[in-house]
Amino acid sequence: PLVPTGELIARARSADDAVAAFNVITLEHAEAIARGAERVGRPAILQISENAVKFHGGELSAVAAASAAVARASTAPLGLHLDHVVSPDLLRCAHTEGFSSVMFDASKLSYGDNVKATAEAVRWGHGRGIWVEAELGRVGGKDGEPPLDAHTPGVRTDPAEAAAYIADTGVDALAVAVGSAHAMTRRTATLDHTLITALRDAVPVPLVLHGSSGVPDDELRAAIAAGMTKINIGTALNAAFTGAVRAYLADHPDTVDPRKYLAPAREAMTGTVAHFLTVISP
Ligand code: G3H
Ligand code: ZN
Numbered sequence: 129p130l131v132p133t134g135e136l137i138a139r140a141r142s143a144d145d146a147v148a149a150f151n152v153i154t155l156e157h158a159e160a161i162a163r164g165a166e167r168v169g170r171p172a173i174l175q176i177s178e179n180a181v182k183f184h185g186g187e188l189s190a191v192a193a194a195s196a197a198v199a200r201a202s203t204a205p206l207g208l209h210l211d212h213v214v215s216p217d218l219l220r221c222a223h224t225e226g227f228s229s230v231m232f233d234a235s236k237l238s239y240g241d242n243v244k245a246t247a248e249a250v251r252w253g254h255g256r257g258i259w260v261e262a263e264l265g266r267v268g269g270k271d272g273e274p275p276l277d278a279h280t281p282g283v284r285t286d287p288a289e290a291a292a293y294i295a296d297t298g299v300d301a302l303a304v305a306v307g308s309a310h311a312m313t314r315r316t317a318t319l320d321h322t323l324i325t326a327l328r329d330a331v332p333v334p335l336v337l338h339g340s341s342g343v344p345d346d347e348l349r350a351a352i353a354a355g356m357t358k359i360n361i362g363t364a365l366n367a368a369f370t371g372a373v374r375a376y377l378a379d380h381p382d383t384v385d386p387r388k389y390l391a392p393a394r395e396a397m398t399g400t401v402a403h404f405l406t407v408i409s410p
Pocket of ligand 1: 151211212309310311312337338339340341342360361362363364
């Protein structure tokens with residue numbers, strides 16, 4: 129069933145558990161997330177990023193309605209989340225199509241401008257029962273931008289600033305920069321677990337790890353033990369999808385029916401989802 133993201137996060141937090149959120153690009157991604165969650169018997173979050181909406185011609189409704197329908201039909205508890213929203217116009221679609229939550233991303237702005245824009249987004253969201261996540265510090269590596277050095281302490285989230293940010297914005301969850309970076313295709317990130325614990329102790333809201341595709345299994349487990357509650361995974365699904373398509377077409381170069389290669393691609397993503405859900409299980 130479709131379950132509010134805030135409810136899944138609150139349940140996980142009170143059990144010292146975590147929830148994985150996987151990025152949806154195609155219908156097969158949504159189906160794979162639901163099947164993987166069912167296979168392992170765990171909840172998960174389907175998230176659609178602003179970049180994915182742009183890929184679908186700027187049209188949120190079709191990909192959102194398909195994802196919501198997949199979630200409603202599933203036996204696993206699944207949330208629907210709008211991810212990395214920069215555009216105020218898209219933000220204002222966050223209470224449609226079954227979304228119960230949004231990540232408003234003003235992380236490129238200065239501290240003051242980030243606070244101002246995010247506080248406004250929170251006022252809008254809370255007026256409509258929407259759970260709001262925001263980012264402080266720079267995880268980096270998002271579409272088109274040169275990858276930030278994930279290990280540069282200068283871009284990491286400062287605990288005292290994070291505490292002030294929560295007080296000034298009223299966000300429900302905080303995405304923090306602790307050593308991961310977006311779009312890593314190898315799992316080589318080293319996280320700052322001391323910083324994660326300091327952030328957990330400094331802020332009253334759940335912490336979110338972005339760029340989790342590049343984080344090794346044991347680092348993920350340690351991050352959750354140190355205080356991470358929402359684990360965002362995108363690139364790992366795309367690597368599984370594309371790897372399966374590439375392998376199928378190499379063996380069957382005359383294929384024209386997309387179902388022939390989308391079926392193994394979906395199955396590969398299902399396996400990846402099940403793997404991550406197993407890794408983050410207590
Ligand atoms: O918000 C989405 C995530 O941070 C995904 O990052 O594609 O590097 O796993 P990733
Ligand atoms: Zn992210």
